[in-house]
Amino acid sequence: MWRSVASNALTLFIVILVVAAGVLAWGRQEYSGPGPLTEAICFRVEKGASLSAVSRGLEAQGAISDARIFRIGADYSGKGSGLKFGSYLIGPGSSMAEVLDDLTASGQSTCGREINFRIGVNAADVILRELDPATNRYVEVVKFDPAVEAVPQAYVDVSGEPDVRFRVTLAEGVTSWQVVEALKRAEFLTGEVKTVPPEGALAPDSYEVARGDDRQALLDQMAARQAAILADLWAARVDGLPYDTPEEALIMASIVEKETGVPEERPQVASVFINRLAQGMRLQTDPTVIYGITNGQGVLGRGLRQSELRRETPYNTYVIDGLPPTPIANPGKLSIEAALNPAVTEYLFFVADGSGGHAFAATLDEHNENVARWRAIEAERGQAEEGGVQGN
Missing domain, CATH: 3.30.1490.480 (Endolytic murein transglycosylase)
Structure with a gap:
């Protein structure tokens, strides 16, 4: 009898072990x-x-x-x-x-909501967007300009949530004054900015921040990034450039930045101004004249007048020789690279071509033909401006 009980118990134990093993294997597979x-x-x-x-x-x-x-x-x-x-x-x-x-793994959110404070040349805006998991793309929820619009309720409802991510994005070509003034309106940042950073010293880029971060610390980060970019590209520059210092290259890069929004054109635009300097020509570029009028504090919002093109200021490159005394904006990496590794061309002139880019010319006759074509395009569009072509 006891032998039978022991045998049954052993059988039951084996069955339990088998079942347990099966459950364990199933659990591992499920996991x-x-x-x-x-x-x-x-x-x-x-x-x-x-x-x-x-x-x-x-x-x-x-x-x-x-x-x-x-x-x-x-x-x-x-x-x-x-x-x-x-x-x-x-x-x-x-x-x-x-x-x-x-x-x-990391504790850094990989989806959900993000607030992007974008600082552009003409305005700054705030975009609240949310990741759509199905497409892995962000969908815009609301956008507004904090300088002129009331804060939408949709922004208020989520901006205080602890897992919302914040980002500050600088567009290429913004001035340091524009950056500081815009950051003052970023309600999620704290701290005062005592002085406007030197023109050109801030790197246009996208910066991840957190609610409560200090404005000055963010500006210092932007300046450190720009300094590193300039140092690396200065070390890799080509020979024969008309710059004695990295700061002079930064001035040229800022002019290139303001002259074209087409990345592929930047080396050619840089070559035009470098060729002009090599031949003792004046740069004759409108963006520097505009900076001399606005001091980088906002946009001019109209065409240049002939009187302004003739007025002598440190930034009027129709009047002064060589480079202006400082950059006229914060150039991006591509423009700095173009200034330090320009295309090798004989171009001395360029003007808009109607496509968003420019037509380049090595002689004045070629340039005049390009200007005539551009004026015809303007006339067709009904957008001819007083005071002549806004080109070079």
Whole structure:
């Protein structure tokens, strides 16, 4: 009898072991195998959320098949206490192990909402956008100019949420005064700016920031980035350039920046001004004249008058020889590179060609023909301006 009981017990124990092994294998497969998601989702981990609450939320949104297995796997891997607050993009078919890695790896949100404060030449605007998990692209929710528009309620509702990401983006060609004035209106930043940075000293780029960051610290970061870009490109410059210092190259880069918005043209535009300097010609470029009028404090908003083209200022390159005393804007990396590695051409002139770019010429006769074509285009468009062509 006892032998029979022992045999039955042993059989039951073996069965239990087999079942347990099967359950364990199934659990491992559920944990590490492909997940149930057919489309990406954006999953938010609340501040202080427990592993239990997160696992239930993942199951409710269809990201995992079983909350209990997720918790067991998280505890077994030692990552159960490492959940990071934020919003995370979970891709289709992600396993529980991959989902856990998404929620614990960096602590930096990979989806959700982003506020981008863009500082442009003509205006600054704020864009609230949200990532669409299905396309992995941001969708604009609201856009407004804080200088002239009331703050939309949609912005107010989300800007204070702790996982919203903030970004400040500088367009190429903005002036330092424009940057400082715009940053004063960035309500998510703090601190005062005592002085406007030197013209040209700030790198146009996109900067990730956090609510409460200091404005001056951000400007210092922009200046450090520009200094590094200029130093690297100055070290790699070609021979024979008409600059004695990196600062002079930065002045030329700012002129190139303001003369064309077509990246591919920048080396040719730089070559025009370098060729003029080599031949003792004046630069004769409108953007420098405009800077002498505005001091970089906003845009002129109209065409130049003949009297302004004749008036002597340190920035009127129709009157002065050589470069103006300072940059006239903050040039981007491509313009600095063009100033230090210009195209090799015989061009001395350029004028708009109607396509958004310019027609270049090596002789005055060729240039006059290009000007005539441009004036005909302007006449056809009904946009001829008083005072002549805004070109060079």
